[in-house]
């Protein structure tokens with residue numbers, strides 16, 4: 428059996444581990460933290476559970492793409508799901524009005540057309556464009572022979588805001604449809620329309636919370652790896668990928684133990700991979716430079732709310748609010764204008780939940796704001812930092828209270844994470860919310876390849892294809908195709924999905 432060491436026990440590393448372990452590879456996943464999962468991790472405060480980076484998933488109904496993949500990963504039956512309101516899984520609050528996204532193409536068009544009757548034809552066209560983009564991807568159709576239609580490439584090269592302007596004459600509707608952009612940290616003029624299209628397609632088909640928290644996904648994947656003879660090691664930080672003059676020979680952990688490997692897959696931020704490969708000249712300086720200068724998405728600042736018992740009715744949808752009348756440019760703020768927008772969600776602990784125990788508010792925070800504390804670690808950042816994040820958290824709660832009057836009376840306590848927290852728990856550069864940013868101007872120079880110049884070293888995780896539940900698993904399929912071929916994987920995923 429060929430020995431594969433996978434660095435990183437997040438969704439990317441664990442799903443890659445499952446695919447290879449079930450297909451005859453001897454897999455070891457190394458996770459630096461005590462808890463596996465990366466962004467799937469949850470934490471408890473006063474017996475209340477909070478999710479840190481996976482609040483809802485899409486396309487999980489029978490026959491839909493994520494459902495097929497979860498079946499192939501052998502975890503579909505281990506994830507208890509709670510469906511979000513089908514007639515308003517997302518609510519966009521803008522300019523004093525609220526607009527709801529409904530699941531399903533026809534219901535979505537009908538709902539949007541009720542707000543914007545003059546745009547009905549344009550909405551139908553918008554949905555056709557999204558369909559054509561999703562169906563141009565072999566990884567979504569799971570067919571090797573999927574023809575790359577014009578939409579597949581065109582909309583990777585055109586910014587989302589420009590395409591929305593072209594499709595819709597009503598500027599308010601353009602903003603409403605961009606209202607979910609915190610889910611991919613889109614920036615005007617940069618983010619390809621295809622990113623928006625894939626997310627819209629993913630959640631519009633069906634949307635769910637994971638009952639009991641996203642760490643269930645990590646635990647389930649880890650058990651499948653073990654079932655197939657693999658091994659997930661926590662508190663095992665990779666400190667070096669060891670190479671001879673032509674290839675990698677193993678991975679050094681915690682600065683000491685050397686684990687021999689036939690293949691190494693780094694499912695971590697690509698800049699961290701470059702650090703692990705610092706000792707070899709097998710990586711070209713130009714490649715290192717490119718990876719080390721790829722733009723990152725903005726950081727995320729999260730406030731975790733612990734509610735009083737039976738006080739806050741469970742909100743079975745996601746609420747996006749914009750204070751400045753537009754979803755665009757919320758990452759460009761100053762002390763006086765922050766937060767320009769936020770995303771607010773409740774966690775789901777039981778089926779048919781009546782009241783929420785916990786909620787999360789997520790807004791942007793730029794890395795420069797945290798410059799003074801960049802050399803500190805979790806729990807040791809000092810009083811200045813604690814004061815700063817406390818002030819920001821209260822600002823965010825005050826902003827929430829404008830939309831949800833009385834909410835403050837029902838909050839028993841709150842907890843905070845900043846981009847530095849994400850940086851320290853996941854190794855993501857600057858705590859960038861979704862890792863590397865896509866930018867139409869950079870084209871392929873802005874992409875992170877799954878192959879490196881070292882023949883047995885690969886990269887996986889959210890930076891390869893895209894972030895999120897589906898995007899990251901698709902990245903795992905891309906890297907595993909190098910071992911098993913894409914045709915083999917597509918066939919088996921389709922069979923598992925039957």
Ligand SMILES: Cc1cc2nc3c(=O)[nH]c(=O)nc-3n(C[C@H](O)[C@H](O)[C@H](O)COP(=O)(O)OP(=O)(O)OC[C@H]3O[C@@H](n4cnc5c(N)ncnc54)[C@H](O)[C@@H]3O)c2cc1C
Nearest residue numbers: 435437438439459465466480482483665888889894895896
């Ligand atoms: C605030 C937030 C909200 C989100 N909400 C959603 C959502 O609702 N739905 C959705 O689909 N997606 C969501 N996402 C995105 C999704 O969570 C991520 O795209 C995905 O989980 C990333 O998985 P990953 O394995 O690529 O990276 P990570 O989760 O970052 O995992 C990387 C792992 O590698 C480990 N590691 C790093 N360096 C080393 C090393 N040297 N040695 C050993 N281990 C190492 C880290 O500790 C970490 O566990 C959200 C993300 C964030 C931040």
